[in-house]
Amino acid sequence: MTNATSPPIVSPPKAGRREWISLAVLCLPLLIVSMDVSVLFFAVPFIAEDLQPSATQLLWIFDIYGFVLAGLLLTMGAIGDRIGRRRLLLIGAVAFSAASLLAAWSTSAEMLIGARALMGVGGATLMPSTLALVRTIFHDGVQRAKAIGIWSAVMAGGVGLGPIIAGVLLEHVWWGSVFLVNVPVMLALLVVAPRLLPESRSEHPHRIDILSAVLVLAAVLPFIWGVKEAAAVGWSVRAGVGLVVGLSCAALFVVRQLQSAEPLLDLSLFARRGFGGSIAVNVIAQAGIIGNAILLTQYLQQVLGLSPLRAALWSLAPSLVIAVVAPGAGALSARLGRPRVIAVALGLAAAGFVELTRVQADSSVWVCLIGATLVAAGIVSVATLVTEYVVGTVPADLSGSVAGFLETTSEMAGALGIAVLGSMLNAGYRHGFEVPSAVTLPGPDLHEAGQSLAGALAVAGNLPGIPGELLTAAGRTAYMAGMHVADVAAAVLMLVGVLVALTRLPRSTDERVPARVGD
Numbered sequence: 001m002t003n004a005t006s007p008p009i010v011s012p013p014k015a016g017r018r019e020w021i022s023l024a025v026l027c028l029p030l031l032i033v034s035m036d037v038s039v040l041f042f043a044v045p046f047i048a049e050d051l052q053p054s055a056t057q058l059l060w061i062f063d064i065y066g067f068v069l070a071g072l073l074l075t076m077g078a079i080g081d082r083i084g085r086r087r088l089l090l091i092g093a094v095a096f097s098a099a100s101l102l103a104a105w106s107t108s109a110e111m112l113i114g115a116r117a118l119m120g121v122g123g124a125t126l127m128p129s130t131l132a133l134v135r136t137i138f139h140d141g142v143q144r145a146k147a148i149g150i151w152s153a154v155m156a157g158g159v160g161l162g163p164i165i166a167g168v169l170l171e172h173v174w175w176g177s178v179f180l181v182n183v184p185v186m187l188a189l190l191v192v193a194p195r196l197l198p199e200s201r202s203e204h205p206h207r208i209d210i211l212s213a214v215l216v217l218a219a220v221l222p223f224i225w226g227v228k229e230a231a232a233v234g235w236s237v238r239a240g241v242g243l244v245v246g247l248s249c250a251a252l253f254v255v256r257q258l259q260s261a262e263p264l265l266d267l268s269l270f271a272r273r274g275f276g277g278s279i280a281v282n283v284i285a286q287a288g289i290i291g292n293a294i295l296l297t298q299y300l301q302q303v304l305g306l307s308p309l310r311a312a313l314w315s316l317a318p319s320l321v322i323a324v325v326a327p328g329a330g331a332l333s334a335r336l337g338r339p340r341v342i343a344v345a346l347g348l349a350a351a352g353f354v355e356l357t358r359v360q361a362d363s364s365v366w367v368c369l370i371g372a373t374l375v376a377a378g379i380v381s382v383a384t385l386v387t388e389y390v391v392g393t394v395p396a397d398l399s400g401s402v403a404g405f406l407e408t409t410s411e412m413a414g415a416l417g418i419a420v421l422g423s424m425l426n427a428g429y430r431h432g433f434e435v436p437s438a439v440t441l442p443g444p445d446l447h448e449a450g451q452s453l454a455g456a457l458a459v460a461g462n463l464p465g466i467p468g469e470l471l472t473a474a475g476r477t478a479y480m481a482g483m484h485v486a487d488v489a490a491a492v493l494m495l496v497g498v499l500v501a502l503t504r505l506p507r508s509t510d511e512r513v514p515a516r517v518g519d
Contacts, residue, residue, distance in 0.1 A: 012139035015147075019137050022196045023147050026130040027154045028189050029093060032182050033123040034158030037066055039178050041163040042308055046175040053109035060113050063228065068120025069127075070411035071220040075213040077128035077404025078264050082208060084201040085129045085136070085400055090193060092125030097186040104176035115179075128404035135391045135399045136200040144392055145330020149384040153326040156380055157319040159293075163312035202397040212256050212264035216408075219249035223412060227419035234426065265405055266398060274389065277504030281342060282386045282406065283413040284497040288349060288490045289379040291417030292356075295425060295483050296372055302453050303361050303476045317369055318376040329381040330388055338389060339505040342382050343498045349378030350494035356487045361476040382497075383410075389505075421486040428482030429453065436470040439463070453479040 040047075040062055048058060080088040099122055103115035134151055138144035169177045226242025233239075257263040270276045293315075300311035333341040352374025359368050387406060394402045433450045435441060441449065441459065448455040449471060456475025460468040 012141070014140050015138050015143045018196065020147075022137050023134065023150060025189065025192050025196055026133055027151065028185050029089070029096075029126040030130050030151065031154050031158045031161070032096070032185050033069075033126050034155045035162035035165065036119060036123065036182070037069075038159050038162035039166045041312070042166045042170055043175045043178050046170060047112070050175065051106070051109045051112060053112075057109040057113065061109065061116060063225075064113055065116045065120045065123070066411070067221050067224055068117050069123045070224055070408055070415075071217040072121060072124035073128055073408045073411070074216050074265060074401060074404040075208070076124045077132065077400040077402070077407075078208055078213075080125070080129050080132060080400035080404075081202040081397060082205040084199050085132045086193060086197045086199045087201075088125050088400075089129040089133070089197070090190060092122045092129065093186040093189045093193075096122030096126065097183050098122075100179040100182040100186075104179040106176075119179075124404075127407050128400050131387070131391055131403040131407070132399040133197060133200060135403075136198060136396070141388075141392065142331055142334050145333065145384065145388040146327045148388045148391070149327035149329055149381075152380055152384045152387060153319070153323045156322055156326075156376070157316070160312070160316040160319050163308065164316060167309040167312060200396075200399075202400075204397055206262035209256070209260055209262060209264050212253060212260065215249050215253040215256060216264070219246050219253055220408060220412065222246035222249070224415040227415045230419045230423065235423065265401055269394065269398075269402070273504055274393070274506040277500060278386045278390050279406070279409055280500050280504065281346075281382060281497055282390075283409055283416075284493055284500065285346065285349070285379045285382045285386075286410045286413035287417030287420070288353070288493055289375060289417075290414030291419075291421035291486070292353070292372075292375060292490060294418050295421060295486055296368065298453065299359070299368065299479070299483060300365070302457060303479055304365060306365075314365055314369065315372075318373040321373050321377050322380045325377045326380045326384045329384045333385055337507050338385055339501050339507060342385050342501040342505065345378040345381040345385075346494045346497040346501060347378070349375045349382075350491045350498070352376075352378060353487045353491035353494065357484045359480070359483070361473070361480050378494075421490060424486040424489050425479075425482040426452065428485035429478045430482075432481030433478035434474060436467075436474050439467045439471050439474075441471075449475065 044058065044062065047053070047061065053061060076088065076092075096119060099115050099118035103112055103119060106112035106115055131148075131151065134147050135144065138147045165181060166178045169181070222242040223246025226239045226246060229236065229242060230239040254267065257265055257267045270279075297311065297315065300306045300314060301308060304311075306314065329341060329345070352371045355371035355374060356368065359371065390406050391399055391403055429452060430450060433456070435446065435449070445459045445462075449459045450456075453475045456471060456478075460471040460475065462468075463471060
């Protein structure tokens with residue numbers, strides 16, 4: 001009898017020193033792009049004084065970067081698959097540097113809006129390129145999960161670091177310096193990346209469908225604008241129109257992808273339980289953490305009365321825990337299974353939201369930070385595992401477009417989280433606000449104080465002594481009532497995510513697609 005011998009199992013090559021240094025290089029542009037989401041938190045008053053923008057222009061200065069970034073992520077990821085991800089990364093570094101210089105020396109509001117839009121274009125080339133290159137560089141699943149954990153921690157840390165760096169710079173130099181800090185980092189990337197990073201592109205490149213790219217932009221921009229409008233002024237006809245236009249264009253995009261021989265996004269990936277389930281879990285997680293970040297920022301500044309810089313410093317504290325937890329999530333999932341670890345991480349986030357319901361207007365900042373740290377540690381761990389699974393198991397040819405799609409859904413989920421949790425906060429505030437009996441307000445002031453904490457603080461600032469203090473306390477108490485409503489809703493949302501993780505994610509830790517789906 002002849003003994004049949006099985007072919008030896010070849011383990012994927014382990015990453016060495018060069019690969020980990022390459023990861024550090026990839027984290028440089030990621031840090032800058034994520035910082036620029038929040039870098040204007042402190043600079044806006046200085047820009048307003050210098051450029052004299054209208055209220056609408058000021059909003060566009062702040063928002064246009066994120067709008068354009070979100071609208072182009074999928075398209076730029078697909079372009080990277082076609083022309084090369086390293087090549088697109090270097091092109092993006094040049095574009096981002098040039099746009100940053102233009103923003104720094106803007107002489108009008110219109111010029112700054114245009115520069116920020118161009119920065120969004122550059123940023124959209126950088127984010128999916130870095131993630132796709134991580135997939136190319138790290139072949140071992142455990143090492144790749146650790147690398148993506150570091151990638152996720154850097155992205156989360158950059159958002160928190162942006163206001164701090166801006167605050168320090170604005171203490172000493174003019175507002176344009178918050179953009180100039182981008183340039184030396186991008187120049188360093190241009191020097192080092194060609195030497196360290198491998199080129200990576202699709203072996204079977206497809207042309208870029210221009211109509212699909214336009215439909216993505218037409219879907220994302222109105223949708224995010226609509227939910228931001230709803231978060232700012234409440235649900236209105238304008239917000240509804242934005243959502244309807246965005247969702248309609250999204251539906252047209254889906255139809256286009258199903259009909260096209262060369263789609264921008266291969267929708268047959270959703271036939272895999274793990275892919276669709278992972279996207280759903282990521283949407284839930286991102287909606288929770290980004291919506292919660294806005295609530296906590298207002299709590300630290302308007303309830304506890306911290307300065308913006310001190311609030312930013314305290315907000316950075318959870319990032320220290322994230323830096324430790326996120327890289328280890330992959331190793332833990334290899335032992336216990338990805339669905340279980342994701343479910344536990346979402347449960348941890350739910351516990352964090354429950355802890356935040358204990359926070360009161362006179363609580364120590366540490367009570368808030370305990371809950372915020374649990375939320376951040378849980379959700380960033382989820383993001384790490386979802387990202388590793390989605391990017392690591394799709395065909396290499398699709399890694400750029402899939403990375404862009406994942407980041408696009410994260411941006412849209414964050415905007416939706418801000419709108420939904422913000423609406424619950426506002427509803428809870430209005431229900432819980434009561435004017436103290438010792439305070440008498442005219443009709444317009446009563447209405448303003450009853451709508452938001454910012455309004456109550458503005459009205460209280462015009463009142464003398466005790467009445468002002470009483471109205472301030474009433475507004476802060478009402479804010480806490482609204483925040484607790486939003487926290488309970490977020491906790492329930494995390495528990496829904498637990499169910500999705502346990503029922504819609506595959507138990508296998510190494511599910512792969514050997515070729516392009518549908519080929």
